[in-house]
Amino acid sequence: MLKRILSTPLQNLNHHIFYQQNIQVWLKRDDLNHPLIQGNKLHKLQYNLIKARELRCDTLISFGGAYSNHISALSVTGKEQAFKTIGFIRGDELANEPNKWSHTLLEAQKNGMGFIFLSRQEYRQKHIPKFLLKLQEQYPTAYIIPEGGTNLLAVKGFKATATTLEQQCPNWTHLFTAVGTGGTLAGLSQYSPADKRLFGVATLKNSNYLKEEIKKLTTNNNWQLLTQYHGDGYAKSNSAINATQKWFETEFKILLDPIYTNKMVYAFMQELQQGKIKANSKVILYHSGGLQGRLLLRSL
Ligand SMILES: Cc1ncc(COP(=O)(O)O)c(C=O)c1O
Structure with a gap:
């Protein structure tokens, strides 16, 4: 068994933007579950x-x-x-x-x-x-x-996370997570109640094909793939994504990675601005780790 922190914090993100829209937002800090094999x-x-x-x-x-x-x-x-x-x-x-x-x-x-x-x-x-x-x-x-x-064993690995989320915030309504191959979204979907809404934020261009892959991994229908927030494709970004990442890191003093969680937060903020997240929603942003990727910026 890997040594790990089983129950990472669900951190409330207080901000006047969320307050004005009458929604509550939390960050599931799975970036803290292991110093190196994160999230x-x-x-x-x-x-x-x-x-x-x-x-x-x-x-x-x-x-x-x-x-x-x-x-x-x-x-x-x-x-x-x-x-x-x-x-x-x-x-x-x-x-x-x-x-x-x-x-x-x-x-x-x-x-x-x-x-x-x-x-x-x-x-x-x-x-x-x-x-x-x-x-x-x-x-x-x-x-x-x-x-x-x-793979299917990877999906099973999210049971504990989804169960813990239900205990930490039983009435959450929306969850946002970054998508590369779709295993994380599938795992969280499979073990979350059917009435929740999970949004996977594709980090690659042309990722519609992933929908079929994800369907093979979860029997639940509570998820949706957002394919329009990849910036300019995998490991690429644009000024709007970069600005959102900088804003988030400054406001909340929490680091995001430059490939996945930056786009996840960007997608959430865009959906919020477009009025797609209704008042009284309780939103969880899933921090899937990847912070070693920040060193990528230095090595380019
Ligand atoms: C930090 C991080 N978040 C999200 C993802 C996407 O996960 P998945 O491939 O399960 O969709 C990955 C990698 O794949 C990742 O490294």
Whole structure:
């Protein structure tokens, strides 16, 4: 079991903007659940690790880009839980140029992770059964985790969070969370009551395809994917998103990450300004962590 803080605070965000609109807003501080395997990553890995142990695997394999929070979290998990780790990284141009490696890759390497760099074309095969079968044959004692850590065991990992939220604020009405692969939204949806409304904020361009993926992971109908707040695509931003992030961090003295939670807060503020969140709503913003990504800004 990963060492973690099970019940992170649900922090009330007091601000005259919310007061004027007659809504209440809280931030679920899952960025505080582990210093390095923060937020949603911890929940996604929890049951996958149990499975890996059951299967007597000694190695964890997964996929990600050079700035992936998941790759970072997996490397720390391997170090903490005595698994070997191998990251299959998008971008074969990085293979012979460690001087171009991101902070994420350098830290993961320090944690003992080995890398295999794949061309973009090869990387696209990461979920194709034939490719995965071959990989499993090559690494017979490895437990293979999909990109972003998203699978049905990852979904199960959000049961405790959703249950705790119900105890912390039983009458919440809306929840906003950032979406990359959709596992976090699916997990929170699956274990939240059917009458709540969960909004997933897509951080990638053209992410409509994710709706079908999310439907495979949750049997609940209480969620919606907002696809219009990605800025200019994954890991990109614009001046409006940056301004909202700066405003939020200054007002509440809480850091957001530059890829996911910044867009989640931006989407919420936009929906609020557009009058889509009615008076008397009780809104939860899910802080899914990812703060290691702030170092990305420094390494660019
Ligand atoms: C900090 C953070 N928030 C949100 C997400 C999105 O989670 P999911 O891939 O489950 O949609 C990720 C990564 O995937 C993340 O690193």
